[in-house]
Amino acid sequence: MNRALAVHLIVVAVLAAGIFLLPVYHATNLARIMVLAVFAMGYNLAFGYTGLLSLGHAMFFAAGMYAAGLGMTLQGWSAGLALLSGPIAGAALALAAGALALRTAGVSFMIVTLMLAQAGYLTILYYTPITRGEEGFVLAQSLRRIGEFDLSADLNRGLFALGLFAAGLFLSLALVKARFGRILVAMRENEExxxxxxxxxxxxxxxVMGISGAYAGAAGAAYALLFxxxxxxFGAIAFSILPLLWVLLGGAGTTLGPLLGAGLMFYLTDIASSYTSAHQFVVGAALLVLVLFAPRGxxxxxxxxxLKWLP
Known part of the structure; x- marks a missing residue:
């Protein structure tokens, strides 16, 4: 077993222990962090490994979330089918957005994805009678079950989040270690x-946009079902900025960076907000220090x- 795989297995084992040993509050936070880390993993494949600076990934997360939520409430889908619809919706929207945005490059690509994300957000608001707009809606606890497995229960929520995270992590590791991953890095370093x-x-x-969208959609559907x-x-532009910050904090182009970044920023925000209403200033200051002294995360x-063997 190589060192990279061993480290990833240890990380998953530590997270599993945390689900069983941590108090309910922190175990729930851990489940939330793992789901958000899956969102960040998809973003990392596009940005960290391929160099695609997107500001529109929230629309893929929201696509998975609304596909699952509306499918269950309006169409009577089962929780399993709703979860499956997430990555499909996210990937489909990402492929459509990519077909348009990839006709540009650099700053233009960033602006096009930003505009598409805003269009997606406004679409959600336009159909407020169905989507409930900014108010949103709550999924009944009775709907959040796969057979006898109740996704709203604290332990089950953590176990499902762990399973989703582990699947996303090892798929990400396999992708970046494979020939496809080397092609992505080559595109980032020298496209010509x-x-x-x-x-x-x-x-x-x-x-890679399709794969990234599938990750985001899976995370969105899981977030809806688990919480x-x-x-x-969740479709606003501000939510598109978060995976970029998580990836930059943890380390762009590293498979474990999304988890580290999402976890650190989650608790940094949580702790800072308990001391001051200006918690965003604290988070911004921490990110500024990071950019100055560790620009690669x-x-x-x-x-x-x-540790050059870190993937």
């Missing part, structure tokens, strides 16, 4: 040279300073 070697930048980037809430705020800095 990659094209000369026979790789089609549009096809490769569209593929019982669906709302337009925490795990990126560790990889530069000796």
């Amino acid at each position: 040279r990659s094209q000369m070697l026979g790789y089609n930048p549009f096809t490769v980037k569209l593929a 019982g809430s669906v709302g337009a705020s 925490i795990l990126g800095a560790l990889r530069e300073r000796g």
Whole structure:
């Protein structure tokens, strides 16, 4: 067993222990962090490994969330079918958005994804009679079951979040270790040279956009089922900024960076808000220090300073 796989297995084992040993409040927070880390993993594949700076990933998260939530409340879908619809909806929307946005590059790509995200958010608000707009809606506890497995129960919520996180983590590790992952990095580092070697930048980037959207959609559907809430705020532009910050904090282009970044920012915000109403200033100051002294994020800095085997 190589070191990278061993470290990933240890991380999953520690998270599993946390679900059983932590108080309910922190175990619930841990489940939330793991679901959000899946969202960040998908973003990391697009941004950290491929260099696609998107500001529209909230619409893929919201697509999965609303596909699951509306499917259950309006169509009578089972929880299992609702969860399956999440990654499908996220991937489909990401492929459609990518087909448009990837005709541009750099700052233009960022602006196009931003505009598409805003269009998605306004669409949710426009159909407020169905989506309930900014107010959102709550999924009944009776709907949040897969057979006898109650996803609203504290322990079951944590176990499901762990399963989703572990699946996303090891799939991400497999992707970046495979030939496809090396192509992504080559696109990020030198797109022209990659094209000369026979790789089609549009096809490769569209593929990673689809995968990234599937991750986001799966996280959105899981969030709706595990925590019982669906709302337009999850499709707002501000929510698109969060995975970027999580990835930058933990380490862009590292498989464990999304988890580390999501966890640190979650608790930094939680702790700061208990002391001051200006908690966003504290978070901003911490990010400023990070950019100045560890521009590649925490795990990126560790990889530069000796742990070069970190994927």
